[in-house]
Amino acid sequence: MHDRASEATQFLKLKVEGKMRTKGTQLQIEGAKTKQVKLLLHKFLHHQGLNHYRVLSQSGVLEVTPPEKHEVHLPERVGSPPTAAQTTPYLFPQTPVLTPEKKKAKPKHKHE
Secondary structure, eight states, X not given: OGGGHHHHHHHXXXXXXXXXXXXXXXXXXXXXXXXXXXXXXXXXXXXXXXXXXXXXXXXXXXXXXXXXXXXXXXXXXXXXOOOHHHHOTTTOTTSOOOOOOOOOXXXXXOOO
């Protein structure tokens, strides 16, 4: 986003009335409402195709933050998939049929 700071400044200069000062990647705007500038920054980001960037506001200071990186956790597979003969026994009559494992019954407690 640092490389687009000057583009954002130019965009805001066209839309916002007020005194602007630039300091590196920071832009100070006097005489403009924070909510209006935040909305315009969202609009600029949308036009640039940066929809996942966020504009955070804390006590009149707006900060553009990059999207958060989410790691995808795939569940570990336990065991192996059944063979074709096990899942379609009618196509393989010579192989044994896959039978589900029976769950062990819990012992019943006697009430005394």
